[in-house]
Amino acid sequence: MQVFPAELPDLNACYHLNTGTTTDYVWQMxxxxxxxxxxxxxxxxxxxxxxxxxxxxxxxELLAHWEAGNCFLVARNxxxxxxxxxxxxxxxxxxxxWVSNLAVDKPFRRQGFGTLLIKSARKWxxxxxxxxxxxxxxxxxxxxxxxxxxxxxxxxxxNEQFYTNGDITLHFYLTI
Numbered sequence: 234m235q236v237f238p239a240e241l242p243d244l245n246a247c248y249h250l251n252t253g254t255t256t257d258y259v260w261q262m263x264x265x266x267x268x269x270x271x272x273x274x275x276x277x278x279x280x281x282x283x284x285x286x287x288x289x290x291x292x293x294e295l296l297a298h299w300e301a302g303n304c305f306l307v308a309r310n311x312x313x314x315x316x317x318x319x320x321x322x323x324x325x326x327x328x329x330x331w332v333s334n335l336a337v338d339k340p341f342r343r344q345g346f347g348t349l350l351i352k353s354a355r356k357w358x359x360x361x362x363x364x365x366x367x368x369x370x371x372x373x374x375x376x377x378x379x380x381x382x383x384x385x386x387x388x389x390x391x392n393e394q395f396y397t398n399g400d401i402t403l404h405f406y407l408t409i
Contacts, residue, residue: 234308234309234310234311234316234344234345234346234349235308235309236306236307236308236309236349236350236353237306237307237309238305238306238307239299239305239306239307239318241299243307243315243318244295244296244299246307246314246315247292247295247307247315247318247336248292248295250315250316250317250318250336250337250338250339251338251339251340252287252288252336252338252339253285253286253287253288253339254285254286254339254374254376254377255283255284255285255286256280256283256284256286256373256374256375256376257279257280257283257284257375258277258278258279258280258375259277259278259280259284259372259373259375260275260276260277260278260372260375260378260403261275261276261277261278261372262274262275262372262391262393262401263275263276273391275372275388275391275403277375284373286371286373286374287398288336289371289396289397289398289400289402290333290334290396294333294334295320295334298320298322298333298334299320301322303320303321303322303323304319304320304321304322304323304330304354304357304358305318305319305320305321306318306319306350306353306354306357308337308346308349308350310341310346316337316338316341316346317335317336317337317338317341317346317347317350318334318335318336318350319332319334319335319350319351319353319354320332320333320334320335321333321354321357321358321366323358323361323363325361325362325363327365328362328363328364328365329358329363329364329365329366329367329406330354330357330358330361330363330365330366330367331367332354332366332367332368332369333369335347335350335351335368335377337350342376347380348384351366351384351407354366355407355409358409359409363409364408364409365406365407365408365409366386366406366407366409367389367404367405367406368381368386368404368405368406368407369395369402369403369404369405370402370403370405371396371400371401371402371403372391372400372401372402372403373400378403378405381405382405384407385407386405386406386407387405387406387407388403388404388405389404389405389406390403390404391403391404392404
């Protein structure tokens with residue numbers, strides 16, 4: 234398995250990856266306001282049955298992000314197939330690399346491709362004098378949450394209005 238900067242023909246392969254997932258857990262948000270105090274917490278909740286989770290981002294943005302010439306890398310297997318990608322934009326004023334898209338084709342998950350993509354993005358960020366990587370994850374995508382935590386990412390916030398489909402996004406960061 235290897236990671237390369239994406240080329241234009243790679244984008245077509247990225248469009249066709251199976252980016253959905255199935256989950257048995259979610260992070261459920263609890264909010265309570267009393268007087269001048271608002272408490273927010275997330276509870277890991279087991280679902281009564283597995284739930285399908287679709288990828289929240291539009292593949293239409295991939296071309297624009299690739300054309301920007303930032304961190305857009307693809308993972309290839311031994312048969313030279315594109316099996317995953319990471320698409321991230323540097324934000325130098327915050328010294329961070331913001332990961333917009335991280336996807337591995339469903340048949341190739343849990344084989345190290347996602348980890349290799351994150352490590353490659355980390356190397357890219359270090360070469361560009363960035364000190365953190367920010368990753369966004371749906372509250373419904375527990376496999377991605379567990380993956381981020383396994384790699385050392387720390388929860389640092391959320392946004393209820395981030396995704397157009399109404400899902401809440403969780404933000405995780407990794408110090409380089």
